[in-house]
Amino acid sequence: MQRVLAVLVSTTAVIAFLATGCGGSTTAAPTKAEFVSKANAICTKANQKLEAAGRTFFKGTGGTQPTEADFVREKVSPILEQELLDPIEALGAPKGDEEQVTAIVAAGRQAVAKLEKNAVLLKAPPGSAKDPFRSLSRLARTYGLTCGGGSQE
Numbered sequence: 001m002q003r004v005l006a007v008l009v010s011t012t013a014v015i016a017f018l019a020t021g022c023g024g025s026t027t028a029a030p031t032k033a034e035f036v037s038k039a040n041a042i043c044t045k046a047n048q049k050l051e052a053a054g055r056t057f058f059k060g061t062g063g064t065q066p067t068e069a070d071f072v073r074e075k076v077s078p079i080l081e082q083e084l085l086d087p088i089e090a091l092g093a094p095k096g097d098e099e100q101v102t103a104i105v106a107a108g109r110q111a112v113a114k115l116e117k118n119a120v121l122l123k124a125p126p127g128s129a130k131d132p133f134r135s136l137s138r139l140a141r142t143y144g145l146t147c148g149g150g151s152q153e
Contacts, residue, residue: 032094035101036144039088043147046084053079068119076122080112100143107136 030038053075057066066074085108093101114132115121124130127137 029092029095032097035091035094038091040147042084042087046079049079049083068122072115072119077112077116104139104143107139111136
C-alpha cells in the first residue's frame with residue numbers, strides 16, 4: 001500500500017498542475033508564476049488528502065478487506081477530480097499557455113479514467129509504460145510543476 005500511496009502522491013502533483021485551461025472564467029488570466037504557485041498549493045492539499053485516505057482506507061474493520069478498485073472508486077477518483085483537477089481548472093490558463101494547459105488537464109483526466117477502468121494500475125512503477133500518469137507527469141514537469149515531483153520516465 002505504501003507503493004500505491006507513493007505513486008498517487010507523485011501523480012497527484014502532476015495532475016494538480018494540469019487541470020487548468022478549460023475554465024470559462026471572465027477574470028484576468030493568471031501569470032504563469034501565479035498559476036504554478038496556486039496549482040502547487042492545490043496539489044499539496046490534494047496529496048495530503050490522498051495520503052490520509054491511503055493510511056485509513058485499507059485498515060481492517062473486521063469485514064471484507066476493500067480492494068484497489070474500491071479505493072479508486074471511493075477515494076482516489078473523487079479526490080483527484082474534486083480536490084485537484086477541478087480547482088486547478090478553475091484557475092484558468094495563463095495567457096498564451098492555453099494549449100499546453102489544456103493538454104495537461106486532458107492527460108490528468110485520461111489518467112483518472114485509466115485508473116477507474118483498471119485500479120491495479122495504482123501499483124505500476126512510476127514512469128513505466130503501465131503508469132497511467134506518465135504522460136501527465138511529463139507534460140507537468142515540462143511546464144514547470146514542482147509539487148510531488150511527478151513520476152519519472
